[in-house]
Amino acid sequence: MELALGVVLDASADAARTTELARQADAGGLDLVVLRGGPDTGLDPWTAAVWVAGVTDRIAIGTTGFGPPPEHEMPYPSVVEKARESAALLTGRRLVDGEPWATAPAGADRAALEALAADGRTVVVPVTDAEDVARLVALVGPVAGRRRTAAARALRRAGIDYDGVPASLAATAVEPGDPEYLAVSSTYLRGGAPGLVLRPETPEQVADALAFARAHTHVPLGVRSGGHGVSGRSTNDGGVVIDVGRMNRIEVLDASRRLVRIGPGATWKQVAAALDPYGWALGSGDYGGVGVGGLATAGGIGLLGRAHGLTIDRLRAVELVLADGTPVRATADEHPDLFWAVRGAGANFGVATAFEVEAYDVGEVGWAKLGLVSTDLEKSLLRFGEVATAAPRDTTVFLVTGRPQRGQSMIQLYAIVDSPDPQVVVERLQPFLDLGVLVQQEAFMARYKDIMGQAPDVGPEGHHGQGEPVSRSAFLPGITPQAAHDTAELLRSGRVFFFQLRTMGGAIADVPADETAFAHRTPAFQATAMGVDQADLDARWDRLAEHFDGLYLSFDTDLRPERLHDAFPPEVLARLRELKRRYDPDALFRDNFPIDPRTTT
Amino acid sequence: MTDYGHDLLFGTFLTPSAQDARQAIDLAVASDRAGLDLVTFQDHPYQPAFLDTWTLLTYVAARTERVHLSGNVLSLPLRPPAVLARAAASLDLLSGGRVDLGLGAGAFWDGIAAMGGRRLTPAQGVDALREAITIIRDLWDTGTRGGVRRDGTYYQVVGAKRGPAPAHDIPIWVGAYKRRMLALTGEMADGWLPTLEYLPDGVGSFPALNARIDEAAVSAGRSPRDVRRLLNIMNVRFSATGRGVLDGPVDQWVEQLTGLALEHGVTAYLIGGDDLPTVERFAAEVVPAVREAVARERG
Ligand SMILES: Cc1cc2nc3c(=O)[nH]c(=O)nc-3n(C[C@H](O)[C@H](O)[C@H](O)COP(=O)(O)OP(=O)(O)OC[C@H]3O[C@@H](n4cnc5c(N)ncnc54)[C@H](O)[C@@H]3O)c2cc1C
Numbered sequence: 001m002e003l004a005l006g007v008v009l010d011a012s013a014d015a016a017r018t019t020e021l022a023r024q025a026d027a028g029g030l031d032l033v034v035l036r037g038g039p040d041t042g043l044d045p046w047t048a049a050v051w052v053a054g055v056t057d058r059i060a061i062g063t064t065g066f067g068p069p070p071e072h073e074m075p076y077p078s079v080v081e082k083a084r085e086s087a088a089l090l091t092g093r094r095l096v097d098g099e100p101w102a103t104a105p106a107g108a109d110r111a112a113l114e115a116l117a118a119d120g121r122t123v124v125v126p127v128t129d130a131e132d133v134a135r136l137v138a139l140v141g142p143v144a145g146r147r148r149t150a151a152a153r154a155l156r157r158a159g160i161d162y163d164g165v166p167a168s169l170a171a172t173a174v175e176p177g178d179p180e181y182l183a184v185s186s187t188y189l190r191g192g193a194p195g196l197v198l199r200p201e202t203p204e205q206v207a208d209a210l211a212f213a214r215a216h217t218h219v220p221l222g223v224r225s226g227g228h229g230v231s232g233r234s235t236n237d238g239g240v241v242i243d244v245g246r247m248n249r250i251e252v253l254d255a256s257r258r259l260v261r262i263g264p265g266a267t268w269k270q271v272a273a274a275l276d277p278y279g280w281a282l283g284s285g286d287y288g289g290v291g292v293g294g295l296a297t298a299g300g301i302g303l304l305g306r307a308h309g310l311t312i313d314r315l316r317a318v319e320l321v322l323a324d325g326t327p328v329r330a331t332a333d334e335h336p337d338l339f340w341a342v343r344g345a346g347a348n349f350g351v352a353t354a355f356e357v358e359a360y361d362v363g364e365v366g367w368a369k370l371g372l373v374s375t376d377l378e379k380s381l382l383r384f385g386e387v388a389t390a391a392p393r394d395t396t397v398f399l400v401t402g403r404p405q406r407g408q409s410m411i412q413l414y415a416i417v418d419s420p421d422p423q424v425v426v427e428r429l430q431p432f433l434d435l436g437v438l439v440q441q442e443a444f445m446a447r448y449k450d451i452m453g454q455a456p457d458v459g460p461e462g463h464h465g466q467g468e469p470v471s472r473s474a475f476l477p478g479i480t481p482q483a484a485h486d487t488a489e490l491l492r493s494g495r496v497f498f499f500q501l502r503t504m505g506g507a508i509a510d511v512p513a514d515e516t517a518f519a520h521r522t523p524a525f526q527a528t529a530m531g532v533d534q535a536d537l538d539a540r541w542d543r544l545a546e547h548f549d550g551l552y553l554s555f556d557t558d559l560r561p562e563r564l565h566d567a568f569p570p571e572v573l574a575r576l577r578e579l580k581r582r583y584d585p586d587a588l589f590r591d592n593f594p595i596d597p598r599t600t601t
Numbered sequence: 602m603t604d605y606g607h608d609l610l611f612g613t614f615l616t617p618s619a620q621d622a623r624q625a626i627d628l629a630v631a632s633d634r635a636g637l638d639l640v641t642f643q644d645h646p647y648q649p650a651f652l653d654t655w656t657l658l659t660y661v662a663a664r665t666e667r668v669h670l671s672g673n674v675l676s677l678p679l680r681p682p683a684v685l686a687r688a689a690a691s692l693d694l695l696s697g698g699r700v701d702l703g704l705g706a707g708a709f710w711d712g713i714a715a716m717g718g719r720r721l722t723p724a725q726g727v728d729a730l731r732e733a734i735t736i737i738r739d740l741w742d743t744g745t746r747g748g749v750r751r752d753g754t755y756y757q758v759v760g761a762k763r764g765p766a767p768a769h770d771i772p773i774w775v776g777a778y779k780r781r782m783l784a785l786t787g788e789m790a791d792g793w794l795p796t797l798e799y800l801p802d803g804v805g806s807f808p809a810l811n812a813r814i815d816e817a818a819v820s821a822g823r824s825p826r827d828v829r830r831l832l833n834i835m836n837v838r839f840s841a842t843g844r845g846v847l848d849g850p851v852d853q854w855v856e857q858l859t860g861l862a863l864e865h866g867v868t869a870y871l872i873g874g875d876d877l878p879t880v881e882r883f884a885a886e887v888v889p890a891v892r893e894a895v896a897r898e899r900g
Contacts, residue, residue, distance in 0.1 A: 015697075042690070042694070050663070054662065073684055075680070086652040086657060464624065
């Protein structure tokens with residue numbers, strides 16, 4: 001019989017000891033701490049109970065023996081009610097009402113405890129020191145996976161077979177009542193409340209997680225690496241998340257060929273830092289916090305792009321676990337079709353567990369962040385279109401702007417010039433300075449790792465996203481006067497708070513279109529617009545469609561089916577669908593531009 | 602030039618938002634980790650979008666290690682003095698002496714009345730606060746024998762048992778703006794805690810208001826130094842060009858805070874905005890520079 005045990009702590013004893021014993025009971029897997037007041041109890045019961053909830057992670061907390069306060073010490077009932085609601089929210093409903101437990105005498109033996117527990121109640125035992133608590137912890141014994149209190153189990157979501165979590169994943173799985181839950185529920189830009197987060201650390205464990213996911217197709221499935229997905233719904237509400245964030249090793253395989261093996265859970269900041277000592281780099285996106293898994297399966301349009309191509313252009317092998325749990329290695333020679341598909345549409349085909357890349361030599365580069373105020377946005381965009389594409393390929397510049405204010409737009413430029421010569425860097429940046437009035441400039445020689453390193457580390461509290469990002473994306477063959485005009489108009493509407501142009505061309509365009517599932521090789525720019533209301537943004541963005549040539553899927557949150565056709569030209573989509581039928585016939589992978597294997601359109 | 606010579610305290614002035622409870626906790630934990638001295642939360646029990654400030658404060662105290670915590674300021678009309686005294690002393694004991702007590706006479710009387718609280722005029726509010734502070738200190742004073750008996754107009758305690766005694770001398774800081782409340786602050790509080798945005802002339806208000814507190818302190822037989830001057834600054838941000846108080850580059854923040862300390866004797870700064878990067882930058886770049894500048898000037 002599984003015994004649910006708790007401790008009774010004397011709340012008048014010294015505060016530090018109360019804290020310590022409550023923590024011990026919590027860590028040891030006991031179910032309940034009861035704080036007992038008495039005639040000489042100093043502590044305020046509410047404050048003490050909330051305190052104990054704060055110093056523990058999962059255990060439930062009750063109080064007994066405090067008695068009602070004297071009349072002049074009565075708090076307002078409305079405030080008491082509010083305090084209860086707040087505590088429920090803060091502690092995950094761990095403060096229990098009433099006294100739904102049975103109390104055993106101190107030192108009661110197992111038989112006595114079992115007798116008291118016969119009616120299903122938690123049995124609490126008075127304790128005074130660590131030894132007492134340890135005795136109870138030993139009686140409860142170790143449990144498979146982790147032990148969850150009744151309060152924690154009450155937060156489980158419908159439709160998930162929690163008892164069926166594969167043994168290999170039970171110890172690290174996180175569910176809503178767990179202390180780490182908040183840290184794994186949101187992603188960088190999205191709030192979520194998944195029903196279960198599985199955290200595999202090996203391809204075998206990924207296969208176990210996928211077996212569990214195959215039995216749960218009635219709830220959403222998200223695949224997560226670095227948690228920076230925009231189009232990729234790597235968190236959800238009430239579904240399953242497979243989080244490979246812990247698979248984050250970075251290992252040099254062959255220094256002579258600059259061949260590096262990278263786990264999907266690494267961030268680009270970590271990758272840049274690991275390659276730097278060798279004098280190498282691997283272009284990623286513009287933000288070092290982004291994860292390898294999501295970006296290296298989609299494209300990777302970054303600030304070394306014109307000089308060295310997309311991130312996926314440097315992949316030499318991808319290892320992934322397919323929907324049915326089979327591990328495969330895809331290279332130009334092994335499963336070449338899959339290797340093609342994973343470079344641009346990877347999220348549809350499996351969970352990538354390792355990437356092998358060929359890095360390149362990169363020394364000091366010129367790095368600049370320029371702020372320019374423009375009173376004629378249209379003209380500035382047009383001019384940017386000219387100079388950014390005319391620049392030599394060692395120069396990649398991204399443009400960001402937001403809502404114009406009082407007729408003025410703040411334009412931010414982010415630039416890398418892949419040259420160790422400051423003279424060249426200055427020369428390359430010069431043409432960009434007349435986009436507006438220069439009000440801010442930061443330009444220096446830097447290592448790629450320092451540029452990626454500007455992103456702060458994600459702490460143990462995890463990501464903080466809330467709500468849903470609202471974003472649209474497109475490729476632009478160039479910036480025509482009409483495109484500049486319509487874009488300026490869109491920004492003047494005030495409904496787009498973030499607009500970015502990522503410059504492509506150069507080495508990106510050297511690669512033939514049929515080389516990878518990322519087939520849009522010729523556009524000059526990738527554009528992203530973020531707003532607050534999807535329908536509103538869709539209506540406005542759709543109006544610009546004549547200027548577009550497809551879209552980069554990573555930045556588009558529109559769920560209308562036409563978007564799939566924008567992401568993949570017809571012959572590419574047809575080939576992908578064919579492969580989807582082969583590798584994921586039941587469409588298990590569906591959190592990021594899902595391709596339906598059943599239809600033909 | 603008035604410098605009362607207190608050590609400097611730096612902290613945050615946070616919103617106890619229920620929807621963003623997580624953010625409120627993260628900001629508090631980050632403040633602690635970044636080495637700030639104080640985390641404070643607004644208290645508006647009648648505001649449905651907010652958490653109960655005392656519960657949040659307690660929970661946050663349990664999840665932090667060094668930082669002090671305070672309501673900023675707790676609403677006396679909805680928190681009877683005896684309840685406050687015992688709760689504050691309890692948390693002070695549990696947290697190892699990390700509780701400070703910011704108190705206000707009440708604002709938004711409609712909200713207070715809707716929660717079942719008593720509606721008072723401003724003058725009554727001052728008297729009620731005076732009675733409350735006396736009772737709170739009596740209850741903390743376990744060195745004196747016998748129960749506490751106070752038969753006030755607003756609060757009556759009849760032979761209440763003393764204790765618990767807090768782990769440290771909990772300072773009582775009062776949110777005050779008007780003449781009578783400032784006088785009460787000088788007469789009996791350990792600190793004055795206004796919000797910059799509510800001062801009639803912003804920073805320019807300090808000479809006159811400080812003088813009022815100083816005067817009241819002296820006539821009560823205390824020293825002006827017995828009253829620390831604290832300040833909430835709600836709208837802050839780091840920006841490239843200086844636009845206002847704590848709205849500009851780091852250097853300007855440093856200069857402004859140093860000026861507040863040396864010219865107006867304001868030695869505790871609590872920033873609003875609920876923005877993690879701003880809090881971290883404040884702690885990393887502004888705090889050490891202000892400490893250094895003030896130490897240098899004080900010699
Ligand atoms: C601030 C910011 C800046 C960005 N800048 C750029 C940029 O400059 N250039 C650019 O190209 N992109 C950029 N991106 C887009 C980014 O590349 C994608 O959002 C990417 O999916 C994030 O990867 P992740 O692992 O962090 O995300 P996650 O949220 O972990 O994953 C996102 C999606 O990727 C898929 N996925 C994740 N892991 C795996 C895996 N192991 N195997 C298979 N599929 C997986 C899933 O569909 C998942 O939903 C940026 C995003 C942000 C938030």
